[in-house]
Amino acid sequence: MELATITAVPFGLALFLASPLARNSLSKPLQTRLSSLVMTALFAWLLSAYPHLARTGAIAQSFDWMPSLGISLSFYLDGLSLLFALIITGIGALIFFYAGYYFDEADEHNRFMIWLSAFAGAMLAVVLSGNVLLMFVAWELTSVTSFALIGFKGATDAEAREGAFKALFVTGAGALALIIGLVMLSVAAGQILYPEEGIRFVADIDLILQAKSLHEHEWFVLFAILIMLGGFTKSAQFPFHFWLPGAMSAPTPASAYLHSATMVKAGIYLFARLSPVMYQNELWTSSLQTIGLVTMLVGSYFAVKQTDLKGLLAYSTVGKLGAITALIGLPDQSGLKAAFVAIIAHAFYKSALFLVAGTIDHATGTRAIEGLGGLRDKLPVMFWVTVISALSMAGLPFLLGFVAKETLLDAMLHYTAPWTQLAMLMVVLSSMFTAMAAFMLIYDVFLKPPRGRRHFHELSPWIGLGPALLALGSLSLGFLVQPLIVPLLEVATPKPFELHLFAGFNEVFLLSLAILFGGLLLFFIRKKLIQLITFPISGDAIYREFITYLEWAGTTVLHTQSGFVRYYLVIILGAVAAVLIASGTLSTLTAGQQLFPSDLSVTITDLAKIFMLFLTVAAGMLTVVVREHVKAAIAYGVIGYAIGVIFLIEHAPDVALVQLLVETMATVLIIIMLGRIRAGVRLRVINSLWTERRNYNLGFLRDLGISVLIGVAVFVFSLIALQNRPLRHSIAEWHLENAATVNTDDVVGAIVADFRGTDTLLEIGVFTTAALGLLTLLARGRQPGSSLAPLVAPVASSSEFDARVVEEIQDATSLSTPFTRSVSFVVLPIAILIGIAQVLYGGNGPGDGFTAGVTIGLAVSLWYVVLGYQEAKALLPWFRPELIIRLGLLIATVNAIFPVFVGQGFMGHIEFDQALGIYDLVGSFGLHVTSSLIFEIAIAITVMGGLGIIIEAIAYPTDRTQETIRSTDPA
Amino acid sequence: MENNHLLLGALVTPLIGAIVALVFARSNRAQRSIGVLAGLIAWVFSTALLVQVHSSGIQTYALGNWRPPYGIVLVADTFGALFAFMVTSIMIGGLVYTFHSRDKCMTYPAFMPLFLLMEVGLIGAMLTGDLFTLFVFMELMVLASVSLTAISDDQYGLEAALKYILISSMGTLFLLLGIAAMYATFGTLNMAEIAQTLLTGERPFLAPASAIMLLCAFLLKSAVFPFHFWQPDFHTTAPTPISAMLSSIVVKVGVYGIIRLVTLLFIEEAPLLERWLSTLGIIGIVFGSLGALRTYNAKRMLAYSTFAQIGFILVGIGWGERLALIGAIVYAFNHAFIKSSLLMLVGVVSSYTTTKTANFADISGIGRKLPSAVGWLVLIGGLSLAGMPPLNGFISKLALIQGGVDRGDWQNLIIMVAAGILTVIYMIRAWQRIFQQNPLPDTAGAKNEGDSLFAPFLLVCVCLLLGTVLAEPLIQLIIETVRQLGDPRVYISAVNLPM
């Protein structure tokens, strides 16, 4: 008995049907018969386990899957699972067969068969899995596959989409509750079974069932509720029942399978499965009872209100499921027997009725009860199937449904609780409604005189086989209950069993008859009755409200995404300031620390520093108060220079040099960028932000507040950092001591080029990144100026190259004078020489590859500024930044990798002059040819190229006519 | 201590690839081939590295043979190696996607080098043992992604890039402030050495403030509430393969940093940080899920979804228990595969529209005109995102729930799970809108061909494998990772600091 194989077979079938082999070469009837046969074989196979089970009670098989998460491929077959598995495969075989004649199109048929097989597999996996987490996996698979089945016609039918979505939403939500519940359950079981051994999860069902004190666990209430939520949603219990009617947009065979025999029973299975360890707790039983009874009454009442044939069946299913749930919830598992009988009976009559409904729908094109009637002659088989099944549903004596109803009434009568009377009343009322629904099915659909001529679609005679067999079951099994069903149920339930077709004219029998007559009575006054009671609220309305509310919440959330980057920054910075204050970090920091200096003496250099700081802050303030951008740029330049001098005073000449050069470069960049932005655009902003806004508004104060907060936070932070440096030593001491080993006087240079060379390598990578990004951005839509510029026109829709906004570019030469021109001619060679000197002698003083690159870049930018793009380009044929940057990066990379092959490690230090024996020779020039020198050269080249790219991209003259052509051409 | 060349190889291959791709800027085909090749080699290196780290412990590489803490050291513990492996794996998907994409921007000579430099930044950030180098790697990644988004075919890419570079600078500032304070406090940049000092119980008073600074920087990189505003714009407008990388692995750099912070450096401050993480995570979950429900664009929906999913991971970290951390890492790992495949799939869908947009108004019903495989893959991906078995999203969910149950934080657990249903709603709705609904009148023109499905197909397959046969090995690996993270002494001793 390979349970895994049994579970896998339907999935295999689905895969086979999905394979091109089956799709192309297997005809529709063949597919049908094959599937049906497979299900029958599985049925037989499962049935063959029965004798074994009768002897041993259960079969458990297990394979490892994810032991660390507690999921194993465990399978468990006992009477309960067997019962469900038989229903799944047995009814499945008939429905597969029926489906073969339901679809006209081969493609649709194939697709349906695939999903139905997969669904059958998932369902089998639910009832056969021996691990609650594996069961959950299967449970979710039923949700997914049923989603596909309900939404089968989704491509054309909006209702099908909506129904499928609703089903997935409700059962999915329940499943999320369920998974938490199951995880908690398995943790709890682990704690109970192996309190000492540190086993986290016991998710295998056979073990969980041994955890008899589960109901006393501290988490019980929580996980019981969560598990019940999962079950209630799946089994469409009140108030989650509303998804089931919506799911009726599935093709009828699917509805018949899902909603009579299988999916909705998964919840029932779950309750029954866990019942042995849960039933001792009051919460569990009373919840099941209450919800079950309410669902029963509501479902059966709504059923008779339906105008849609499948809707009627759906709600009556809801009602029946409620009854079964209530039965499982009866104290001491006393209702299990009745529940199982009900499950079997319901499976037979309800799937038959669904199939009848599908046939009618297929034949007449409608399912509206109003429009049907007089079908008795046209569909004789269906008529008799309906009569038998509906009467079984109504509980007519000697049919299978009667046995079920009898056992139910019996169980309810023996149930003693404070509110027994009320429960009994609910049972009787709902049974009357069910009987009424049954009469409606027979009369309104088949006997009532037809209204008008209808289209009628001829059907294959084989389509009646499935329904007929099911009706036969309802008819005969009542009589065969003793030999056939009782043994099966005896295996399934923990209680001794007794089941009678007719137990004599006892109170149960009389009650059954009364119900039948009551139902008949109600049937006659149905028109009035239906208008009598209406529910003010329905689950569906709540669901809709809920979705609307969610959507409202979503929209509200999206409003925070306002599109204003300033607000984003305000929120972010405000939050950080709030966190710093709220978390008390600042106050704890300041507590007990020396904040203010005790020593107030200053040296002359300190005074110089103070002046520089003052200059920095003053220029910073100036950038705030000036309106014009160029003034801000000038002020910003002052900040940069002042900080550079501060670096110098702080004995950081290397940094100071870089700072001075970079600030100059940055200022130049700002200026040429400003020159690229139309004056009109800038003036408009200045005007709208300053001139038209005299009064300082709230936003200004808010910004000011946040700036002050951040400023104060940083002030405190840096003050503490400065005042209380705890360790006056660092790894830099090692660098100071060892810089000599790399033949460098400048320790900073040694760190940059050797000790932390990779940082520098990456840093030029960052720089290259910026250059490439800027080049691509600025060069889009131009004639390619370099091999790194895009060769294609930009996206047609972007308007940046519209003639309207392209600035007018003039010949630059009119802007310069012979004096500036001559000086710029002189400065470039000097700058290059300085650059070379900085690279070669950078090891002994400030300056390194980076400064060299910036130096040359600055001089080149001077050429572009003074001479204009065309002339500068013409005069510098060798200056091809896109080649230079590549050369630099290549050298840097090779230089970085080469040491790996001589055992020095990536970015390792190599003394090439030593190795080549030219140490003294180059030494006479005051040089050392080392890998760091080559690296510096590479940096210089890369940075020069990168700056060249940036400057060239910005300086490129935009040609108006070309742009116009390009922007109208939708290429 | 031996230098491990696999470690170097994983990092350096994409760098070399970027340079070589730059050299071959004239030929777009050559660039793409170089990119894929470099990605593959890096993947092989990182896989081998992961195997080696798994079998013989933490591997290091002292760059330039300058011994730590004086030089820069690369460190691959299981955590770093695992994340680097994740990065290289997803990157292959992204690189392969560029191969048959019709986006204009992918023909730009700078595209592939920038893409590979972004990979360098990503891998480097996860393998470096040096605080400042971490900053440089992160900047490399940020600038590369900003550039790539700015040059996107999407005309709003520039706006997104502008916003991101402004907001991201805040993160850079926090990071630099934190690093400077750390250096001033500890006199070193080596994470192991800092951890060693902190382990001795010494608590320099700047430590908690630095921790918060660094935390803020990482939160910003991961786009956690309230640092998230840039994210939907940025992730949506980037070129498809980039947006797939951004939303899957780039956001994980922050996650990586946060986990390092609470497990290696600031173990004592961790409870304080974790309290914040849980709160922000929960807000993120709610915000992201609700936003995804109502936004107007499929890519944007996935971006909001990332916002929410990062929330899940943060709550996992915030629970501060071993099991929960396992859950968080499993979640982070799996999410990368799911989200990248989904974004690429949406990219494929939008590549069939004439305007290359993923606005629902334009792609509703377009699915009927696409190869049916697209619909299947999107459905599978969506279900995986929603945590349906047997896909890897389910594994993540289960692992995280187990962590939550272990921690017993019912309130957050239930909020999380309740928000999980929103994932189902928005994914299924989107799927139905694209693949089932009738086309809207304005969805007139669908093109006959679009981007290749191959890359997302590969990634979806991986999702399936990770949900089934590879799940257990992955979880075992992550359990080992968390065990290693639980004892910072292992990391410290592997770095082999001088006594």
Next chain:
Amino acid sequence: MIESAWAQAAIQLILLALVSLLVPASYRVIVGPTLPDRLGAVDLITTLLIGIIVMLALVESTQTFVDMAIALAAFAFIGTISIARYISEGRVF
């Protein structure tokens, strides 16, 4: 090397005097009134900074500082020229 304490003090005083000259020089940056005025004042500040750096080199007795002054002298004017061109006609190119 500056041996005598007196000379050292005098140099420091000169340095201080130079630094304090920054304040009136900043006056024109802030007050203007025209852009070239501000730019000229920035140029003046640059000149003063070069002087300050040279004095600092004297105070600290290091030649390396002079390199900084050279950088400032050789390249700061590029920024000035760019701005000057920009403000003369509102464009650079």
Next chain:
Amino acid sequence: MAALVFGLFFCAVGVLGVVRLPDSLTRLHASGKVATLGLFGLLVGAALLMPSAWLRLLALGLFVLLTSPVATHAIAASVYRRREIVEELAVADASTAEADITAIDATGVLSRSRIQDIIEAQERALRYHKSNARPKRDRR
């Protein structure tokens, strides 16, 4: 030391001149040149006090000599040309000339009321500027 004092003196005079002198061009005389003279004094003084650095100081002096006048000249040119444009604008459109002068002279500060007019006038000026092809100031 005397050279240092000399230098300081001229620097101070330069600064004073910048503050005192009445208009942009005259101020440039002080800032660009008197202060540069002061700087030379400082350099000479420094070279005397620190003979080891004389070569570097010489290089510095050469650079100052080279670049200082050109910066001054560029600023002066900007002053001069701004005036010229203003005059041309007056020719181009007498009615807006007043506004244009303010707009050009200190773009943001004085553009009080009719910003749109000014923008238009400026663009008109640029067009005029271009079409009237002034004699080239220099050529190669």
Next chain:
Amino acid sequence: MILALPLAVGWTIYTAQPTPGNFLLGYVFSVSVVIATGHRGDSLRYKSAPRQLTNLVAYTVFLASEVLFSGLKVSRVILTPSLPINPGISLVNTQDSTENQLISAISAHGITITPGELVVDFEETDEAGIKMIVHSLNMDTSAPNLEREQAMRLERIRGILGHD
């Protein structure tokens, strides 16, 4: 090649290593840089290096004295409370018929470096030569002398450049 010589000297000064080796190195670099930046040195003609060098030194000394004395003069003006200035603009011809840019530039440099006058712009006129627009702090004292000084300056410059 000649142009490279001053550059090589500059290199030696800048690197502060007055050794022959370094000068040689500087010369090599200078030559390559001069070639790379497209200077063909056509403004500079080789006549007699010693004489040209002497002229250069003489010009420099002249310039220095000019700078110094006119600096003193301007200082006096600035320090005088009444501020006795009479600013104005005048046109000065470079008097160079070759319209050599370098000569204009050096002239402008010479005028601008000395306090008192300042070249604000250039103008090409229809007649031969480039005119300089010169701003003077005090028109009364400088305007009459400008043309004469320019003639002197031009002569010195030609002496340096070797244009005879």
Next chain:
Amino acid sequence: MIELLFALSIGTLFGIGVFQLLRRDLIKAAIGFAILFSAINLFFVAVGAFEGEFAPYVSNVEAGRQTSDPLIQALILTAIVVSFGSFSLLLGFVNIISRRYDTIDSDDTNRLKH
């Protein structure tokens, strides 16, 4: 004393930078961006793990002089380069934004929302 002033300046510069960053004028915001990074560099140099009286040169070390912290200087160098790269990229963005949106008002640069 000087520490206090340093901290004060850094705090003020941060405040100025943040305030500028929050301006609607994108060019002002860009300048704020640059100021913030200058402030960071100032913080770096001020906070160096140790102070010294001399520049960090081997010759100074060998002469037994107390030099300043070289490592922090190397870090600043990198930080300067990185921030310069970002800044130039930002300027490029503003430039193209001004053409694409015909404005440099960040409040009008809000096509991406919700």
